[in-house]
Amino acid sequence: MADFIYPNSGLGQGRFNPDGSPRPGYLAKMYWAVIGAFLGTALLLRIFDFVLGVQRIRSLNARPKSVLARIYATFTSIGRVLTYPTPPYLQKYSGLVHFPSVGRMLLVIFYWCLLIGFFFYRNPIKTSSDWLNVGYRAAWLSIAQLPLIVLLSVKRLSIISFITGSPSSVTRNFFHRWIARALLLTTTLHMFYMMRYFASFNDLVMRLHIDIFMRRGIGTWCVLAWIVVTTISPIRHYAFELFFANHVLSIIVLFIALMKHTPPYAHVYIWIAIGIYIADVALRWSLILLNNVATSGLNYRASVSVVHDANTLKIEIPLTSLRFLKWKPGQFVRLSFPTVAPFMAHPFTIASLPEDSKMLFVIRAKAGFTRRILKKTLLIGRDIEKQSDHMVATATYPVVIDGPYGGPSRPWQQFDTVLIVVCGIGATYGFSVFRDVLRDNGAVQTLRLVWIVRHYNDIVTFREQLEQILKSCGTDASDFSILIQIFVSDRSTIPIPSHGQSDFDLFLEHLKDVVEVIPGKPVIRSIVRSVLERAGGETGIAACGSVKLTTEIKNDVVLLDAAANRPGSDTQKCWVHSEQFDA
Ligand SMILES: Cc1cc2nc3c(=O)[nH]c(=O)nc-3n(C[C@H](O)[C@H](O)[C@H](O)COP(=O)(O)OP(=O)(O)OC[C@H]3O[C@@H](n4cnc5c(N)ncnc54)[C@H](O)[C@@H]3O)c2cc1C
Numbered sequence: 001m002a003d004f005i006y007p008n009s010g011l012g013q014g015r016f017n018p019d020g021s022p023r024p025g026y027l028a029k030m031y032w033a034v035i036g037a038f039l040g041t042a043l044l045l046r047i048f049d050f051v052l053g054v055q056r057i058r059s060l061n062a063r064p065k066s067v068l069a070r071i072y073a074t075f076t077s078i079g080r081v082l083t084y085p086t087p088p089y090l091q092k093y094s095g096l097v098h099f100p101s102v103g104r105m106l107l108v109i110f111y112w113c114l115l116i117g118f119f120f121y122r123n124p125i126k127t128s129s130d131w132l133n134v135g136y137r138a139a140w141l142s143i144a145q146l147p148l149i150v151l152l153s154v155k156r157l158s159i160i161s162f163i164t165g166s167p168s169s170v171t172r173n174f175f176h177r178w179i180a181r182a183l184l185l186t187t188t189l190h191m192f193y194m195m196r197y198f199a200s201f202n203d204l205v206m207r208l209h210i211d212i213f214m215r216r217g218i219g220t221w222c223v224l225a226w227i228v229v230t231t232i233s234p235i236r237h238y239a240f241e242l243f244f245a246n247h248v249l250s251i252i253v254l255f256i257a258l259m260k261h262t263p264p265y266a267h268v269y270i271w272i273a274i275g276i277y278i279a280d281v282a283l284r285w286s287l288i289l290l291n292n293v294a295t296s297g298l299n300y301r302a303s304v305s306v307v308h309d310a311n312t313l314k315i316e317i318p319l320t321s322l323r324f325l326k327w328k329p330g331q332f333v334r335l336s337f338p339t340v341a342p343f344m345a346h347p348f349t350i351a352s353l354p355e356d357s358k359m360l361f362v363i364r365a366k367a368g369f370t371r372r373i374l375k376k377t378l379l380i381g382r383d384i385e386k387q388s389d390h391m392v393a394t395a396t397y398p399v400v401i402d403g404p405y406g407g408p409s410r411p412w413q414q415f416d417t418v419l420i421v422v423c424g425i426g427a428t429y430g431f432s433v434f435r436d437v438l439r440d441n442g443a444v445q446t447l448r449l450v451w452i453v454r455h456y457n458d459i460v461t462f463r464e465q466l467e468q469i470l471k472s473c474g475t476d477a478s479d480f481s482i483l484i485q486i487f488v489s490d491r492s493t494i495p496i497p498s499h500g501q502s503d504f505d506l507f508l509e510h511l512k513d514v515v516e517v518i519p520g521k522p523v524i525r526s527i528v529r530s531v532l533e534r535a536g537g538e539t540g541i542a543a544c545g546s547v548k549l550t551t552e553i554k555n556d557v558v559l560l561d562a563a564a565n566r567p568g569s570d571t572q573k574c575w576v577h578s579e580q581f582d583a
Pocket of ligand 1: 236237238239240241332345346347348349361362363364365366367369370371425427428464475513574581
């Protein structure tokens with residue numbers, strides 16, 4: 001039937017047409033050759049980074065020594081200067097839309113240009129059969145993108161994160177969405193050119209009546225358009241659970257529709273995409289079961305406490321048997337509480353280190369899942385206000401842990417200086433990285449944490465982390481410089497010593513050589529400048545907070561590098577790893 005309706009349906013097969021132009025199916029292979037070359041280059045750079053990191057940690061020196069390392073340092077530094085910034089005039093609109101960095105924009109533009117290039121390469125579009133040819137090209141280029149889109153969305157089988165060294169789900173999701181938008185563009189072109197071809201014979205209306213493939217194609221396009229529209233930021237953030245359920249269901253419908261619309265010889269790309277997705281789900285669920293299920297039921301119980309501001313939760317999961325639960329500082333897991341909020345799993349950063357033998361989370365309650373846990377704990381929880389100065393209620397629940405995921409691609413121990421800048425609840429990330437470097441500093445000579453909080457009482461929630469830091473300082477951290485600066489933006493919440501000091505104020509007094517509490521907001525640029533000026537080798541900056549904060553840091557790094565007019569010099573080289581808590 002397909003061959004009768006579409007006499008050129010074999011266009012997908014073979015390499016070149018008699019005029020030397022590539023056949024549509026061959027273009028799909030060329031597309032993967034380019035993607036493969038890109039990923040191969042990224043892998044080579046990653047291997048180079050890895051070797052460099054090992055060398056630095058072994059020699060306890062973060063300064064590039066060999067000629068090759070210096071050349072590499074110069075090129076990576078120039079690359080960062082070109083790709084890190086977000087142009088200031090775009091930041092003006094950042095309240096409405098978050099504009100990506102130049103690097104991300106360039107990658108997206110390159111990708112779209114690649115598709116458009118493939119589209120029109122040796123295809124002058126003069127005769128009506130050229131419309132058909134372009135239509136087929138668009139079809140093959142559309143279907144070829146499916147495995148890449150799925151690869152960017154999977155959680156466990158994240159080959160792309162491994163290759164590119166960018167484990168952040170936020171980064172992967174960004175490219176996942178933009179490539180899906182490119183898919184919508186190519187499928188729209190496919191639909192347009194096919195219709196244009198039939199319209200040139202005044203045949204379109206009749207085709208729509210007799211041709212089920214065409215009707216299925218239009219249906220498939222509508223499902224794809226629905227998926228792309230429902231992933232835009234306001235809809236995604238409005239009701240995440242609803243967005244997620246809709247996304248998964250719509251994708252299943254899309255794949256079924258695609259199978260019905262496309263000829264069998266093009267199904268290979270669909271099967272690869274489905275295969276990757278199923279392998280990821282199978283791997284993820286196997287690990288979840290292995291980790292969480294024991295013969296007696298669920299393996300872990302979480303002790304959930306609501307702290308003083310009645311808006312923050314502290315969750316502790318004692319890990320009696322670690323099984324596969326080994327994590328690196330800065331990683332996160334997805335937690336679900338089957339008895340409180342069934343079928344919901346949300347990501348939270350692990351605020352403890354593996355040697356603490358427990359997983360600790362500090363969570364700011366929002367409107368959905370987190371609010372439900374908070375309310376239930378306040379309702380059924382034991383009132384412990386009298387026993388502790390900052391917990392108001394606590395309860396225990398069975399918990400399912402899925403993870404760990406994420407974390408930086410480069411160990412922090414390979415840098416000369418590590419600067420951690422975090423906002424509010426981002427301290428979960430900041431303190432775990434800080435403690436990790438504190439217990440094993442490798443080549444690090446200077447370690448600095450800048451934490452911006454709104455109220456003085458927000459610091460109390462992280463007392464346990466500060467106590468652990470105090471302990472480490474007393475033992476093994478004397479050979480390098482460490483500093484924690486806590487900026488309290490609401491100055492009026494800082495206690496005045498002459499009005500009497502609480503137990504916590506006295507505790508902070510003990511830490512005064514390491515911890516400074518400063519009223520007001522920090523000037524990020526001057527902090528970054530002072531750190532870069534003193535660095536004796538490459539600096540690593542870990543940033544966790546709003547998009548505004550992480551953008552500001554990257555822009556400042558570039559400005560300072562450019563102002564110093566020596567990108568790539570030994571000391572100015574600076575790598576920024578940013579984490580965001582937005583999906
Ligand atoms: C990698 C990562 C680490 C995080 N670590 C922490 C942490 O240590 N402490 C902390 O307080 N918060 C952390 N968050 C944020 C936390 O996951 C969300 O605040 C929480 O899921 C909101 O749940 P809710 O239903 O109560 O929120 P809602 O009020 O329904 O939504 C609030 C916001 O949270 C986002 N969100 C909702 N559900 C999810 C989900 N399943 N996955 C991702 N985002 C979602 C929504 O897009 C929305 O913008 C982290 C997020 C990520 C992505």
